[in-house]
Amino acid sequence: ASSAGAPSIRRLSQEVVNRIAAGEVVHRPANAVKEMLENSLDAGATNITITAKGGGLKFLQIQDNGHGIRKEDMGIVCERFTTSKLREFGDLNSIQTYGFRGEALASISHVARLTITTMTRDGPCAFKASYLDGAPVPAGPGGSPGPQPCAGVPGTQITVEDVFYNMPTRLRAFRSPSEEYNRIIEVVTRYAVHCGDRGVAFTCRKHGSSSPDVHSPASKDRRAVVRHLYGAALAKELLDVSGGPGLKPGAAATGPCGSSAGEGAAGSATAAATSDAGDAAAEGTPFAFSGLVSNANYSMKRRVFILFINGRLVDCPPIRKAVEAVFSDYLPKGTHPWVYLRLDLPGDAVDVNVHPTKREVHFLGEDEVVEAVASRVADVLMGANASRSFFAQT
Ligand code: ADP
Numbered sequence: 186a187s188s189a190g191a192p193s194i195r196r197l198s199q200e201v202v203n204r205i206a207a208g209e210v211v212h213r214p215a216n217a218v219k220e221m222l223e224n225s226l227d228a229g230a231t232n233i234t235i236t237a238k239g240g241g242l243k244f245l246q247i248q249d250n251g252h253g254i255r256k257e258d259m260g261i262v263c264e265r266f267t268t269s270k271l272r273e274f275g276d277l278n279s280i281q282t283y284g285f286r287g288e289a290l291a292s293i294s295h296v297a298r299l300t301i302t303t304m305t306r307d308g309p310c311a312f313k314a315s316y317l318d319g320a321p322v323p324a325g326p327g328g329s330p331g332p333q334p335c336a337g338v339p340g341t342q343i344t345v346e347d348v349f350y351n352m353p354t355r356l357r358a359f360r361s362p363s364e365e366y367n368r369i370i371e372v373v374t375r376y377a378v379h380c381g382d383r384g385v386a387f388t389c390r391k392h393g394s395s396s397p398d399v400h401s402p403a404s405k406d407r408r409a410v411v412r413h414l415y416g417a418a419l420a421k422e423l424l425d426v427s428g429g430p431g432l433k434p435g436a437a438a439t440g441p442c443g444s445s446a447g448e449g450a451a452g453s454a455t456a457a458a459t460s461d462a463g464d465a466a467a468e469g470t471p472f473a474f475s476g477l478v479s480n481a482n483y484s485m486k487r488r489v490f491i492l493f494i495n496g497r498l499v500d501c502p503p504i505r506k507a508v509e510a511v512f513s514d515y516l517p518k519g520t521h522p523w524v525y526l527r528l529d530l531p532g533d534a535v536d537v538n539v540h541p542t543k544r545e546v547h548f549l550g551e552d553e554v555v556e557a558v559a560s561r562v563a564d565v566l567m568g569a570n571a572s573r574s575f576f577a578q579t
C-alpha cells in the first residue's frame with residue numbers, strides 16, 4: 186500500500202481474537218482464582234482449597250467438593266460460550282449463579298495450560314483432561330485428547346499452569362509473585378467472609394507449605410468466620426448494620442449462592458421500620474443491605490472494604506467513600522475501618538454484564554442507596570459510641 190492510501194482492513198484470526206478476549210477476562214492470577222472460586226460455589230461446594238506456586242503464575246490449583254462435571258461435557262467445557270447456567274438472554278435478570286457466559290475456563294485455557302479432574306456424585310470414577318486454546322489436548326505423547334478415567338473423589342480439581350506463557354509482555358510486567366499471591370489471598374478472604382453465613386470452608390496455601398495462609402471453617406456464623414480470618418481483636422469490635430426498605434417478596438433479587446430477596450427483605454424488615462431510610466426510598470428502587478462494620482474503637486492501616494451486590498464481589502466507589510466519610514469523624518487520620526456489606530437489589534435494577542471481569546456493577550437508584558447505607562452506618566456507630574461512653578461514666 187502507498188503511504189498515502191488507506192490501510193486495508195483484515196479479519197483477525199480466531200486465535201488472536203480469543204487470546205485478546207481472554208486477556209481481558211484474566212488480567213492476573215487473582216482473576217482466575219475468582220472465576221474458579223465462583224464456579225466451585227456455583228457447583229454447590231462446601232469445601233474449597235486453593236494452592237499456588239510463584240504467586241499463581243507458575244501453578245494454581247483449586248479443589249472443590251461440588252457437583253462435578255459430566256464426562257460427556259468435558260469435550261466442550263473449555264470452549265467459549267459454553268455454560269450449564271444461562272440459556273436465554275432474558276435469564277440474565279434472574280441469574281442465580283456467578284457464571285453465565287461460559288467464558289472463564291475458555292479464557293484461562295487460552296492463556297495457560299489447564300487440566301480438569303472431576304467426578305460427579307453418581308460417576309463410576311473421576312475423569313481427567315488437559316486443555317489448550319479451548320480444546321482438549323492429549324495428556325502425554327501418543328495419548329488421546331479425551332477424558333481419561335482415573336481415581337478421585339466427587340468434586341472438581343482444576344490446575345492452571347504457566348499462565349501467560351504465550352503473552353510474554355504481560356508476564357514480564359508481573360514484578361513480584363508475592364504481590365500476586367497477596368491478591369489471591371485477598372479474593373479468597375473476601376469470599377470466605379461473604380459465604381460466612383452458609384457453611385463453606387476455604388483454604389489457601391502456598392504449594393508445599395503445610396500451614397495455610399487462609400483458613401476459614403465451614404461455619405454459618407459470620408462473626409466466627411471473621412475471627413478466624415482476621416483475629417479476635419477485630420471480631421470483638423464488630424457491629425451489625427442492616428437497612429433499606431426491603432425487597433418485595435417475589436421481586437426476585439438476582440444473585441448466586443443463597444443471596445435471595447427473601448433473606449435480604451426479612452433481614453431488613455425491622456431495620457426499615459426503625460430507620461427513616463425506608464420512607465425516603467419508598468417509591469424508588471427497593472433494596473436491602475446488611476453487614477458488619479468495625480466500631481469506633483478499631484482502625485487499620487490497610488483498607489478492607491468488602492462489598493457484594495446481589496452476591497457479586499464488586500467495586501462501588503460512591504458507597505465506599507460515603508461510608509468511609511462517616512468513619513472519618515471517629516478514626517485517626519490515615520486509618521480505615523473494616524467493612525463488610527452485602528446489598529441486594531431487584532435483578533432488573535442491576536446490570537451484571539457491564540465488564541468482562543464483572544467487577545463493575547451499575548444499578549438504578551444509586552444515590553438513594555448510598556445515602557441510606559451511610560446514614561445507617563452513622564446511626565449504628567453513634568449508638569455504639571454513646572452506649573460505650575455511658576458505660577464508661579458509670
Ligand atoms: P460459566 O461459569 O459462565 O458457566 P465457565 O467457563 O466458568 O463458565 O465454566 C463453564 C462450565 O463448566 C460451567 O457452566 C460449569 O458447568 C462447568 N464448571 C466449571 N467449573 C466447575 C466446577 N468447579 N464444578 C462443576 N462444574 C464446573
Ligand code: MG
Pocket residue numbers: 220223224283284285289290
Ligand atoms: Mg464461571
